[in-house]
Amino acid sequence: MDHELPSRAGVVIVGGGIIGASTAYHLAKRGWTDVVLLERKRLTSGTTWHAAGLITQARPTSATRQIVKRSLRIFESLERETGFATGFQRTGTLHLADSDDRWEELRRQASACRSDGIRVDLIDPGEARTLFPPLSVDGLAGALFFPDDGRGTATDTTMALARGAQALGVRVFEGTRATGVRRDGDRVAAVITERGSIEAGVVVNAAGLWGREFGAMAGVRVPLQALAHYYVVTEAIPGLPPSLPTIKSAPDYSYVRNEGAGLMVGFFEPGSYPWASRGIPADAEFTRLPEDWEHLGPFYENMIKRLPVLADAGIRLHFCGPESFTPDGLYHLGEAPGLRDYYVAAGFNSIGFLSGPGAGSVLADWITDGRSPIDIPEADPGRTAPHETNRRYLEQRVTETLDEAYRIHWPFQQRTRPRGLRRSPLHDRTQAAGAVFGELLGWERANWYAPAGADTADAYSFGRQPWSEHSAAEHRAVRENAGLFDLSSFGKLLVQGRDAEAVLQRVCANDVAVEPGRIVYTQWLNRWGGIEADVTVTRLAEREFLVLSAPATVARDHDWLGKHIEHGEFVATTDISPALAMVAVMGPGSRRLLQSLTDADLSDAAFPFAASREIDLGYGFARATRMTYVGELGFELLIPADLAVHVWDTITQAGPAVGLRHAGYYALNSLRLEKAYRSWGHDISRRDTPLEAGLGFAVAWDKPGGFIGRDALLEQRERGVSRRLVQFALDDPDAMAYHDEPVYRDGIMVGSLCSAGYGHTLGRTVALGYVTAPDAGTDRSWFTDGDFEIEIAAERVRATASLRPLYDPTSSRVRA
Numbered sequence: 001m002d003h004e005l006p007s008r009a010g011v012v013i014v015g016g017g018i019i020g021a022s023t024a025y026h027l028a029k030r031g032w033t034d035v036v037l038l039e040r041k042r043l044t045s046g047t048t049w050h051a052a053g054l055i056t057q058a059r060p061t062s063a064t065r066q067i068v069k070r071s072l073r074i075f076e077s078l079e080r081e082t083g084f085a086t087g088f089q090r091t092g093t094l095h096l097a098d099s100d101d102r103w104e105e106l107r108r109q110a111s112a113c114r115s116d117g118i119r120v121d122l123i124d125p126g127e128a129r130t131l132f133p134p135l136s137v138d139g140l141a142g143a144l145f146f147p148d149d150g151r152g153t154a155t156d157t158t159m160a161l162a163r164g165a166q167a168l169g170v171r172v173f174e175g176t177r178a179t180g181v182r183r184d185g186d187r188v189a190a191v192i193t194e195r196g197s198i199e200a201g202v203v204v205n206a207a208g209l210w211g212r213e214f215g216a217m218a219g220v221r222v223p224l225q226a227l228a229h230y231y232v233v234t235e236a237i238p239g240l241p242p243s244l245p246t247i248k249s250a251p252d253y254s255y256v257r258n259e260g261a262g263l264m265v266g267f268f269e270p271g272s273y274p275w276a277s278r279g280i281p282a283d284a285e286f287t288r289l290p291e292d293w294e295h296l297g298p299f300y301e302n303m304i305k306r307l308p309v310l311a312d313a314g315i316r317l318h319f320c321g322p323e324s325f326t327p328d329g330l331y332h333l334g335e336a337p338g339l340r341d342y343y344v345a346a347g348f349n350s351i352g353f354l355s356g357p358g359a360g361s362v363l364a365d366w367i368t369d370g371r372s373p374i375d376i377p378e379a380d381p382g383r384t385a386p387h388e389t390n391r392r393y394l395e396q397r398v399t400e401t402l403d404e405a406y407r408i409h410w411p412f413q414q415r416t417r418p419r420g421l422r423r424s425p426l427h428d429r430t431q432a433a434g435a436v437f438g439e440l441l442g443w444e445r446a447n448w449y450a451p452a453g454a455d456t457a458d459a460y461s462f463g464r465q466p467w468s469e470h471s472a473a474e475h476r477a478v479r480e481n482a483g484l485f486d487l488s489s490f491g492k493l494l495v496q497g498r499d500a501e502a503v504l505q506r507v508c509a510n511d512v513a514v515e516p517g518r519i520v521y522t523q524w525l526n527r528w529g530g531i532e533a534d535v536t537v538t539r540l541a542e543r544e545f546l547v548l549s550a551p552a553t554v555a556r557d558h559d560w561l562g563k564h565i566e567h568g569e570f571v572a573t574t575d576i577s578p579a580l581a582m583v584a585v586m587g588p589g590s591r592r593l594l595q596s597l598t599d600a601d602l603s604d605a606a607f608p609f610a611a612s613r614e615i616d617l618g619y620g621f622a623r624a625t626r627m628t629y630v631g632e633l634g635f636e637l638l639i640p641a642d643l644a645v646h647v648w649d650t651i652t653q654a655g656p657a658v659g660l661r662h663a664g665y666y667a668l669n670s671l672r673l674e675k676a677y678r679s680w681g682h683d684i685s686r687r688d689t690p691l692e693a694g695l696g697f698a699v700a701w702d703k704p705g706g707f708i709g710r711d712a713l714l715e716q717r718e719r720g721v722s723r724r725l726v727q728f729a730l731d732d733p734d735a736m737a738y739h740d741e742p743v744y745r746d747g748i749m750v751g752s753l754c755s756a757g758y759g760h761t762l763g764r765t766v767a768l769g770y771v772t773a774p775d776a777g778t779d780r781s782w783f784t785d786g787d788f789e790i791e792i793a794a795e796r797v798r799a800t801a802s803l804r805p806l807y808d809p810t811s812s813r814v815r816a
C-alpha cells in the first residue's frame, strides 16, 4: 500500500466502495497514470461489504439497464483480467406476479427490457417451479425469467477492481479521509485530506452514503439519505439445490438467493426508516445496525407461504446495514452543476453492486472523452432542486422511495410525502377550481381539474385512467374553445449584459439576434451536436433576454449557459423563476378572450406568431408571447408574481364568453404529443441531434459566427442520418403505451418509444420514438413506410408512423 500522499493527481476519487474502485480501474484501463483513490477507513467498509450480490437487469430506465448490461460484461471478464475471484455466476432471475396488475407490470417490463436487447422469457407458474423447486406457486399469475442475470460477491469484486487498478498504476490510500475540497472559481482545484492536500484535475465523489456530506464540502448538493436495509440468512436447508435462480417476489417485498447451503431472504419492505440523518458517526466502518424483528418479522413470516422450506430453517444471520436512497429512486451520476470537473457517483438505492462495474466504466469514459457513452439524463446531478438536501425533507421522501420500491409502479403515480412545498402564486385559485395536483421537484401542479362530485382519490391503472374523461374535456376545450393553464413552475432565466447576444448566439443553434419583442425556439448543442437544452429565448431589449425552460431542466440550463460565458465577456444570468407566474391561454378563442381585456392589438397582423411584448391586462399587465406547446392559437403570459392573482381572476371572469376551461398537465401532455412537440430528457437529449430529432428547422446553419455543435451537425447532414424521431399512432384505440415499448418494422425491432400518451383528438395513443435504419442516409420514406408494430406488455399492436405531426401538420391553427 502507498504511504506518501502525492501533491497532485489527474483524478482523485473519494470513496473506496465498489463505485470508487470501479471508476479507478476503468480510468487506469483508459490510460490514466495519475489516479488516486482515497478511503477514510478500509476498502469496502462503507456499504459495499454487505451487499447481497444480486445482479438483475430489470431496471426502470433504458440507460440504467444499459449500465447493468455493461456491468455483466465486466463481471464476465474481471477475474480473467485481474486474477482475483469475484464469485460471479449467471443464475438468472425469476420475477413473480401474484395478480393481473402485477403480471401486466411485469409484461410491460419485459417489453421495455427487450428494447434494450435484454433476454427475458414469460413463463407460467409451473415453469417457475421447475426452475426453483422449493417455490410454492399457489396464486401466482405468471413470472418472468431473465436467463443472463447473475450474482457475485461484492467484497471480492471490489477488491478485484481495486487491485486491478493498483496493478495499472492507481495509488490507493486507505485510512485517509478527505476533509474538504478547494475550488478555483467554478473549477475544482484540490482535495484536502487529514494527511495533506492533493491538487486535482478531476474529483469523483464516490463517497456512498457520505456523498451528501462530502458534496457539501464543495458546495455541491447531493440529495441522498441512508436507510436501514435488511436481509436474513438461514441455516443449511437439506436438499436445497445450489445455483438456483434469484427470486424477486415484489408482492412479498422480498428477494431470495442461495447463500452457502441455505437461503438469503432480503427485503425492500414498507415502513423503512432513516439512519444517521443528522450526521454519520465518525467511526462508522463495516456498520451493522441492530436487529429489529418486530419490524421485519411479519415480512419474513409472510415469505414462508411462498417458500415453505423457510418454516423449518433456522436463522443464521439477521443483517441490517445502511444504504443510501435518493428522492426519486435514481442514482446521481455525472458532473455536478456549478463545479467543473467534479463528478458525482453516489446514492445507489441498493443497486450499487450490480450497477457499479458499469457505472464506473461509464464515468471513466465520460471523464476521458468529455461525454458519457450512455445518455443518462435521469441520473444527472443537476436534475435536483435545492430543497432536496433538507434533512427533514429527505427523511420523509427517501423513506417513501424504499417503501415504494417493490410496489407496483403505475403510470402517473404520485409521491405522497412531503407535499405542498413549492406553490405557484395561483395555487389557491387553481385549488379552488378543482385542481388535482401532482408533484414535480416540490412543485404542486394541476394535473387535471375535477368537476364537482368527481372522485379525486389516487386510483391507478395501466389502462384508461379514472380521470381520462375529465382530462379529455380539458383537451377538447383547448382544441375547440380555450383552455387556461397555470405553468408557473416553468424555469425563467434572465440573461443580461453587453455580451448577452454574443453568448446566446454561440450557445443557441437557432438565430436569436432578432429584434426585441420576438421569441425564438432553439436547442443548445454540445460539440458533438447533441441536444443539451430545449428552450425558448425571448429578446426583451438590446442587452436583455429571457430563457424559458422546463422546471426539471432550469438548473442545468443555467449551468450550461454559465459554462459558456468566456473570460472577458460581460453577461449576468439570473434564475428569476419564482418572480414570475406563467399562464397559458390556448385555443381558438384565446385571442377573443384576451382582446376583451387589453387595449393592445392582438390581431395576427399586429401580434403575429413569435411576437412577445408587454400588454396591459385588467388593471395590471403581463408579457404576452404568441407561442404554444399544444398546437393551437394561444398566448403565454408572464406576470409579476404580485399581479398574478389579479390577472388570473380577470381572465377567468371573462372566460365564459369563449367557453374557457381550466386545463392541467395531463391535457397538456396529450395535446403536445398529438402535435409531436418534443420534451427534453424524454424525446431529446445529449446524444440526439436536431437532425435525428426532426428539429432541423430550428437550426440557423448560416448565422454569422456559427454556434456550438455546428461542425458536427454539418458533418451529419453531409453523411445523412440513420436514426430519426418518428411519431406513431396506435391502431387499437384501447392500447396504452407509456415509454420504452419496442418498435418493429416489418417484424424486425428497429427502435423504441420515448414518450406516449392518449391523444384525445386523434382518439388513440400517440407516441414518439426513435427508429434506426440500416444505413446513414437512408431515405426518409423508409422511416414511415412498412408495417409498424409497437410491443406493449409483450403483445404487438399495429401503428401508423409519421415524420410530420399527425395533428395539424401545416400548423395552420397555430398561425391563425
Ligand SMILES: Cc1cc2nc3c(=O)[nH]c(=O)nc-3n(C[C@H](O)[C@H](O)[C@H](O)COP(=O)(O)OP(=O)(O)OC[C@H]3O[C@@H](n4cnc5c(N)ncnc54)[C@H](O)[C@@H]3O)c2cc1C
Binding pocket: 014, 015, 016, 017, 018, 019, 020, 038, 039, 040, 041, 042, 043, 044, 045, 046, 047, 048, 049, 050, 051, 052, 053, 054, 055, 154, 176, 177, 178, 179, 206, 207, 208, 209, 210, 211, 214, 229, 230, 231, 266, 320, 321, 322, 323, 345, 346, 347, 348, 349, 350, 351, 352, 353, 354, 355
Ligand atoms: C442489506 C443490503 C443489501 C444490498 N444488496 C445489494 C445487491 O444485492 N445488489 C446491489 O447491486 N446492491 C446491493 N446493495 C447496495 C450496495 O451495497 C450499494 O449500493 C453499494 O455498495 C454502494 O457502493 P458505493 O461505492 O457507492 O458506497 P460505499 O460502499 O459505501 O463506499 C463509499 C466509501 O466512501 C468512503 N468515504 C466516505 N466519505 C469519505 C471521505 N470523506 N474520505 C474518504 N473516504 C470516504 C466510505 O468510507 C466508503 O467506504 C445492498 C445494500 C444493503 C445495505
